[in-house]
Amino acid sequence: MPNSVRVRAELALSPRVDPALSWSEAELPERERTKHVHRLHPYLGKFVPQLAEVFLRRFVRPGQLVWDPFAGSGTTLVEANALGAHVAGCDVSVFNCLLCQVKTARYEPTALLADVLQLSGPAARLPPAGQAGRYLRRWFANHALRELLGFRERLADTWYPDLWRVVLSRSARSARLARHDDLDLPREPVRGEYFCHKHRRVCRPVGEADKFLRRYVRDAVQRVQEFGDVRTDAEVAVLHDDARLVDPPAPVDLVLTSPPYPGLIDYHEQHAYAFELLDLERRDGDEIGRSVKGYCEDVAAVFRRAAAALRPRGRVVIVVNDRRGLYDGILRASGLVLEERITRHVNRRTGRRNGEFYEDVLVAKRAPSSSIAPWAASSLPTQ
DSSP, X not given: OOHHHHHHHHHHHOTTBOGGGOXXXXXXXXXXXXXXXXGSSXXXXXXXXXXXXXXXXXXXXXXXXXXXXXXXXXXXXXXXXXXXXXXXXXXXXXXXXXXXXXXXXXXXXXXXXXXXXXXXXXXXXXXXXXXXXXXHHHHSOHHHHHHHHHHHHXXXXXXXXXXXXXXXXXXXXXXXXXOTTOOSSOSSOXXXXXXXXXXXXEEOOOOOSHHHHHXXXXXXXXXXXXXXTTOOSOOXXXXXXXXXXXXXXXXXXXXXXXXXXXXXXXXXXXXXXXXXXXXXXXXXXXXXXXXXXXXXXXXXXXXXXXXXXXXXXXXXXXXXXXXXXXXXXXXHHHTEEEEEEEEEEESOSSXXXXXXXXXXXXXXXXXOGGGOOOOOGGGSOOO
């Protein structure tokens, strides 16, 4: 029996799982999960845009406001704009905010072409690798690093330097001295030949970056133009801030977000090369979910602010793997009432990584004021 047929049969027999939101690989192939700008840069843990589309269409009309306090790589922001809804997102990572801004920006075709011509010509010089930081010198071959630094120097003369900074970061990710089958979070640089499980042969470490830069420049142009065909004039606001401390910019019609999972992904470290190459400030200590300790209090603080800004008919939709059973308590502490808990089978999140699991989609509304208990940490579940 084909795997997709087997999975569909299992879902039909499970009363907990919603088959309509549990797409198989055949139903939702990788090229659709990463359509247009959703593939501008790899990002661990982003949810598929098709899931965002379902709940945006269910709860929002064009012109209303969507809020994502954990904006991440911008899935909610992109899809809300395509629907014609105004949207605001917040993230403590400046690199995540860069991704969100670049993905939702408007690009003029003539200026894009001028940038491509500017970046496609031969570099006047390749800077010495010694001017780079210690992390970059450790993780890149000398020539590859010089090509990355040379590309970086040319961005000041372009129309869309932030777009090309994302291309630079994506190229750096591919050009590291990492195994081809371990690009997500490699632990040590590889400097000799190795057997590559991705290519099923012996591979050598990458020694150049130019081929990636050229490939991703072309790919980025194609992707932003494809999104330009569906992009609307609805407003997009990206806030580089801590969602525990900042309110949504206006009354909110829908909160649609996927919070970090406790202790699972280090969202700063996965882009360590980008922070150093682009000279971005890291705020690792402000990142929610780096450990299980304090997770419930932190997430509840975010959703209390969201609940306070929610319109009377507004809804909060949270996509999360609640395997620890934390969110019933988090919602109560946030002043929210759970309306629906939908369990979906996940063949894989956006990207090529194998693996399947289950995650929940929690639909909540603001609790009546008379039923909101005073905040107390003891009302949250133990972690």
